[in-house]
Amino acid sequence: MKLILGSGSPRRKELLAQLGIVPDAILPPDIDEDPRKGELPRPYAARLAREKAAAVAAGEDDVVLCADTTVALGRRILGKPRDAGEAADFLTALGGRRHQVITAVAVRRGARVWARESVSAVKMKRLSDAELNAYLAGGEWQGKAGGYAIQGAAGAFIPWISGSFTGIVGLPLAETAALLQAAGWPVWRQE
Numbered sequence: 683m684k685l686i687l688g689s690g691s692p693r694r695k696e697l698l699a700q701l702g703i704v705p706d707a708i709l710p711p712d713i714d715e716d717p718r719k720g721e722l723p724r725p726y727a728a729r730l731a732r733e734k735a736a737a738v739a740a741g742e743d744d745v746v747l748c749a750d751t752t753v754a755l756g757r758r759i760l761g762k763p764r765d766a767g768e769a770a771d772f773l774t775a776l777g778g779r780r781h782q783v784i785t786a787v788a789v790r791r792g793a794r795v796w797a798r799e800s801v802s803a804v805k806m807k808r809l810s811d812a813e814l815n816a817y818l819a820g821g822e823w824q825g826k827a828g829g830y831a832i833q834g835a836a837g838a839f840i841p842w843i844s845g846s847f848t849g850i851v852g853l854p855l856a857e858t859a860a861l862l863q864a865a866g867w868p869v870w871r872q873e
């Protein structure tokens with residue numbers, strides 16, 4: 683039995699390492715991440731996590747772990763910005779309001795799938811032009827849902843959250859540990 687992390691996200695590898703887990707392989711999935719027409723953020727994240735888990739090639743007895751993080755502003759899905767201009771639009775829309783961060787996790791072993799979602803609320807302050815421009819120039823928005831990373835400089839823009847910090851960063855560890863255990867992966871084995 684191998685553990686395959688189906689993710690190219692360095693955050694997910696690091697969060698897994700917090701549990702002392704080092705995957706046997708890292709195989710980033712390649713799927714279409716376009717939302718369907720009218721699709722709501724939570725079902726969208728849940729669908730993507732499952733599709734990622736299905737797309738990773740693995741042996742019958744291997745455990746595949748995948749996740750998807752989506753930022754939701756009401757019914758609107760904010761994915762990874764295409765460029766700095768889109769990141770600026772996202773951050774301007776998020777500033778001064780509360781939004782949700784959904785991370786869906788899917789664990790697959792053979793044909794069986796265990797899945798859960800973690801939903802957190804995040805308040806971002808309204809950004810001044812100087813804050814926005816400096817943040818964009820720093821490049822941390824790249825590859826991050828909603829165009830920010832709470833674990834970096836954008837932590838200074840976030841006075842309040844309710845939910846799971848690890849979920850916002852990309853892999854909710856409470857849910858992940860429970861799903862891995864359910865799939866038969868010994869999370870708490872003693873060395």
Ligand SMILES: Cc1cn([C@H]2C[C@H](O)[C@@H](COP(=O)(O)OP(=O)(O)OP(=O)(O)O)O2)c(=O)[nH]c1=O
Nearest residue numbers: 689690691710750751826827831832850851852
């Ligand atoms: C909101 C937020 C997102 N993120 C990141 C986590 C994810 O890597 C990314 C959302 O994109 P995802 O599509 O969930 O993941 P990914 O494309 O990085 O990797 P893969 O599909 O191969 O697993 O945003 C942060 O690092 N910090 C944050 O505060």
